[in-house]
Amino acid sequence: MKFAIPPFVLTCLAVSASAQELPVLPVDKHENWQAIGRVNAAGFRKREMCSGTLIAADTVLTAAHCLAGTDGIGPKPEEFTFVAGWLQGEAVDSVRGAAVWVHPDAYVQGVLDIRYDIALLTLDRPAQVTPLPLATAPTSDxxxxxxxxxxxxxxxxxxxxxxxxxxxxxxxxxxxxxxxxxxxxxxxxxxxxxxxxxxxxxxxxxxxxxxxxxxxxxx
Missing domain, CATH: 2.40.10.10 (Trypsin-like serine proteases)
Known part of the structure; x- marks a missing residue:
């Protein structure tokens, strides 16, 4: 039996397409955020592109559903490419995936539980971009x-x-x-x-x- 997603989750997924866009980051500020890039997948059923962030030279932090969909079945690691610092058709670096870690509770009941919608994409070589650090705990709201x-x-x-x-x-x-x-x-x-x-x-x-x-x- 499949896990029933809580009602608030269904609402979140349903309204996302009509939400207001984030403002465009000014081009002259982009250099400060080159650790952020696009997570692109190929060779799989059509899915939306996602975003991700380098947290180590060879590790990208992203959402579990970006790597494994809503049912836990996703492309092979080598079918992912992380394009760091993507801006107007150019990337600071582009690296293929080598391994995927998805939170073990993300699909424990058969479908995505967004409380654990977090994953790591290990790259097949270090990216030529400085990673962003993880916060041990937020210091403000x-x-x-x-x-x-x-x-x-x-x-x-x-x-x-x-x-x-x-x-x-x-x-x-x-x-x-x-x-x-x-x-x-x-x-x-x-x-x-x-x-x-x-x-x-x-x-x-x-x-x-x-x-x-x-x-x-x-x-």
């Missing part, structure tokens, strides 16, 4: 959200004025997201630098839903 959308796939979208609170194992944010933003980072300011606090999963009734990076395995 103010966040930034970044990602590529299917409507605007060649420009990075970003908003840095999002409020958020963690409830029911999810970070609930005031900023909207659209298809393609999934897997993108939610960042928080720690001192003078931005660090990754969560991964975008879906759109709720009032804003984005994201999975905290505390769901990742200990290094």
């Amino acid at each position: 103010n966040f930034g959200v970044l990602g590529y959308s299917t409507r605007r796939p060649h420009m990075l979208g970003a908003a840095f004025d999002c409020t958020g609170t963690e409830t029911s194992h999810l970070l609930r944010l005031s900023c909207p997201v659209t298809p393609g933003n999934s897997g993108g980072p939610v960042v928080t300011k720690v001192g003078d630098s931005w660090q990754i606090a969560a991964v975008i999963s879906a759109m709720g009734q009032s804003g984005a839903l994201a999975v905290p990076v505390s769901r990742l395995p200990a290094p």
Whole structure:
């Protein structure tokens, strides 16, 4: 028997297509965010593109459904390509996948549970881009959200004025997201630098839903 997705999750997935776009990140700011890129898949049934972020030279953080769909069945690792710093048709680096780790509770009941919608794509070589660090714990309730959308796939979208609170194992944010933003980072300011606090999963009734990076395995 398949697990019934909670009603609020169905709402999130249904309304995401009509949500407002993230503002375009100015081109002159793009250099600061080259660790963020597109996660592209080939050789599989049609699926939306996703976003992802380098958290180590050979490791991309993204959403589980970006790598394994809603049912846990996805392309082979080598069918993924991470294009870092994608901007107007050009990438800082482009690296194929080598292995996939999906949170073990993401599909434990047969369909996606977005509370564990988090995954890692290991690359077949180190990318020539400086990774973004993970936050051990958010230092405030103010966040930034970044990602590529299917409507605007060649420009990075970003908003840095999002409020958020963690409830029911999810970070609930005031900023909207659209298809393609999934897997993108939610960042928080720690001192003078931005660090990754969560991964975008879906759109709720009032804003984005994201999975905290505390769901990742200990290094």
